[in-house]
Amino acid sequence: MRPRMHEPVLILTLLAAQAFAGAPPEPSGQKALSPAVEKGLEWLSRQKLKSGGWGQGEESVQMGRGLTLKGVANVADTSMAVLALMRSGSTPKQGRFSVPIAQGVEFVLKEIEASDRDSLYVTKVKGTRVQGKLGPYVDTFIAATLLTEVRGKMPSPAAEERVHAALEKVMAKMKKNQQGDGRFDTAGWAPTLSQAMATRSINRAAQAGMEVDEGMREKAEAYAKGEFGANGLGAGAGSAGVQLYSAAATVSQVSESTTTNEAQAEELRAKVAAAPPSEQQEAKAKLDRFADTARVEKSARDTMTGRLKDPGFVAGFGSNGGEEFLSYMLISESLRKEGGKAWQEWDAGMAKNLARVQNADGSWTGHHCITGRSFCTAAALLVLMADRAPLAATAAG
Numbered sequence: 384m385r386p387r388m389h390e391p392v393l394i395l396t397l398l399a400a401q402a403f404a405g406a407p408p409e410p411s412g413q414k415a416l417s418p419a420v421e422k423g424l425e426w427l428s429r430q431k432l433k434s435g436g437w438g439q440g441e442e443s444v445q446m447g448r449g450l451t452l453k454g455v456a457n458v459a460d461t462s463m464a465v466l467a468l469m470r471s472g473s474t475p476k477q478g479r480f481s482v483p484i485a486q487g488v489e490f491v492l493k494e495i496e497a498s499d500r501d502s503l504y505v506t507k508v509k510g511t512r513v514q515g516k517l518g519p520y521v522d523t524f525i526a527a528t529l530l531t532e533v534r535g536k537m538p539s540p541a542a543e544e545r546v547h548a549a550l551e552k553v554m555a556k557m558k559k560n561q562q563g564d565g566r567f568d569t570a571g572w573a574p575t576l577s578q579a580m581a582t583r584s585i586n587r588a589a590q591a592g593m594e595v596d597e598g599m600r601e602k603a604e605a606y607a608k609g610e611f612g613a614n615g616l617g618a619g620a621g622s623a624g625v626q627l628y629s630a631a632a633t634v635s636q637v638s639e640s641t642t643t644n645e646a647q648a649e650e651l652r653a654k655v656a657a658a659p660p661s662e663q664q665e666a667k668a669k670l671d672r673f674a675d676t677a678r679v680e681k682s683a684r685d686t687m688t689g690r691l692k693d694p695g696f697v698a699g700f701g702s703n704g705g706e707e708f709l710s711y712m713l714i715s716e717s718l719r720k721e722g723g724k725a726w727q728e729w730d731a732g733m734a735k736n737l738a739r740v741q742n743a744d745g746s747w748t749g750h751h752c753i754t755g756r757s758f759c760t761a762a763a764l765l766v767l768m769a770d771r772a773p774l775a776a777t778a779a780g
Contacts, residue, residue, distance in 0.1 A: 413770050416471060419738040423764045424471050426745030427464055428483050430757055435486035436461035439512050439755030441748075453755075458494050458506040458522035459513045461487050462529040463761035469532060470768040476538035488533055488546075491526050495549040503560040503567065505553060516706065516752045517580075518571035520560075527553045527584035531591050532773065550593060557585065558599045565606030572752060573706055575610075575621040579632035579713055582607060586639035590646060600643065601672070607636035608679045616686050623706075626690075627699035631710035631717075634687050637680040638717040644673040684717060688725045703740060705753025708762035715769035730769065737763050 416424075430437055436456025465487035473480035475488050494506045503520040513521055530550040537543045561567055567581040568574050582603040589595040610619045611633050622629035651673075654666045690696045691714075699707040711733060718726040741747055746756045747763040765772075 414768075417734065417738070417767065419734075419741050420471070420764060420767050422745035423741065423747070423760055423767075424468060424480070424745075427467060427757070427760050427764065428480055430464070431483045431486060432456045434490060436490035437464040437487065437757045440757040442512065442754040442756075452508070452511055455508060456490055457508040457511050457513075458491055459511065459525050460755065460757040460761070461490055462522070462525040463758055463765075465491070466525075466529055466532065467761040467764040467768070470765060470771045472771075474536040475533060475542070476536065485538070488529070488537075491529060492545055492549050495526060495552060496545075498552075498556075500552065500556065501559065503556055505556070512753055512755050513705070513758055514571070516572045517709075518568035518574040518577035520568045521571075521577045521580060523553060523556065524567070524577060524580040524584045527557070528580070528587055531584070531587045531593065534591060534593075550588060554585065554588060554593070554595060557581065558596045561599050561602060563602075565602035565604075565609075567603075569621060571621075573621060573623040573625065573628050575619065575628055575632040576706060576709055576713075578603075578606070578621065579635045582636040583639050583713075586643045589643045600640070603636065604640040604672075604676055607633055607640065608676060611637065611679055611683050616683065616690060623700075625700050625706070626696055627710050628706055630683075630687050630690065630696075631713040634680075634683045634717045635713035637676055637683055638720055641673075641677050641680045642720065644676060648673055684721060687714070688718075691725075691729060700751055702750045703747070703759075704749040704751040705755070705758045705762055706749075708747065708749070708759055708766060709753075711766045712762055712769065715766050716772050719769050719772065733766055737767055 430440055432438055432454060434456045436458075437460045438454050438456050439452055439460050441453065465484050468480040468484050468487075471480060472478055473484055475481060475485040478484075494508075497507070498505045503523055505523045505526055508522075509519070527550060530546050530553065534543070534546055534550070537546055557567060562569075566578055568577040571577060585595050585600050585603060589600060610629070613619065614629065616626065616630035616633060618624045618626045619629045619633070622632070648670060651666045651670050655663050655670070658666070699710060715730065715733065718729050737747070741763075745760075747759040748754060748756055749759045753759065
């Protein structure tokens with residue numbers, strides 16, 4: 384039975400969930416794909432347009448706008464769709480979704496290659512629902528994450544070179560356009576989520592071995608810590624007054640930053656031990672920064688775990704929306720990094736509740752703000768497959 388129009392995703396049993404809702408783990412430690420995920424993947428794969436990309440698709444009836452872009456492919460929706468299809472185990476060169484993935488990556492690459500080198504835009508398509516709600520540059524940040532994840536998985540050396548060049552271009556555009564306080568995007572209804580995707584993308588690129596400007600990464604890290612220091616996990620700047628968005632964004636940013644820092648710390652400690660005292664100061668200062676960020680991450684994560692018991696907090700704006708699904712994705716990947724009971728119970732609750740509000744055709748629909756089925760379905764699938772997020776899973780050990 385379809386959910387009622389404004390039914391919140393969670394009528395909380397999240398931390399009261401007693402066991403994982405779904406099939407037993409596969410030998411790799413990943414969950415087997417649930418029926419809800421399988422159905423969602425099949426629906427999403429069928430929405431690819433002739434251009435090779437995805438548009439925002441059908442929107443909730445109460446929105447009634449953006450119809451001119453319903454069938455126009457855009458970078459953000461395409462990147463989200465391709466990431467979701469890749470989580471199932473397919474790549475651009477193998478797996479049951481290899482063809483739509485390869486075509487989606489090609490669409491994103493062409494958009495980035497055609498973009499200028501100075502602005503933060505990577506697309507000529509403007510005015511989408513996702514841009515209006517999260518910020519005009521959100522395509523840039525989601526595309527950067529996609530490019531990081533397809534590196535090493537392309538079907539030819541020439542294709543790998545294109546991906547590497549496109550990711551270098553995006554990182555350069557981000558460095559050039561980062562604001563002095565560490566932010567990238569302040570427009571939109573809830574740009575805190577766009578900032579989270581930006582910080583996530585630069586850290587994921589660094590974690591994957593891409594050369595990322597450390598000054599850019601440090602400023603984004605400092606901004607996230609400053610938000611936590613000023614607001615805790617309350618509704619901070621750019622959160623539209625919704626605590627869920629602010630909390631998910633903050634925890635995700637400090638979590639991703641700490642993961643990158645941990646990879647650098649061993650080399651820095653060795654440098655401190657081997658270098659003469661006159662050359663140790665910079666490395667020691669960086670290690671102190673890393674330690675401070677790790678403390679903030681633990682405090683933020685512990686605070687958020689306690690908040691997950693509150694149905695009002697988890698409901699976000701109060702009804703299903705792409706912002707909620709995206710926030711759940713950020714929370715899931717942050718909790719997955721730490722593992723343990725909090726992660727298992729959250730994941731179990733998400734599996735039950737997202738399956739409950741899934742549409743009969745396999746899609747998910749938002750009922751406020753970001754309502755397009757492409758984004759909502761992809762984000763919901765990424766929540767349900769958070770255990771497969773490659774870099775977060777690596778961090779979890």
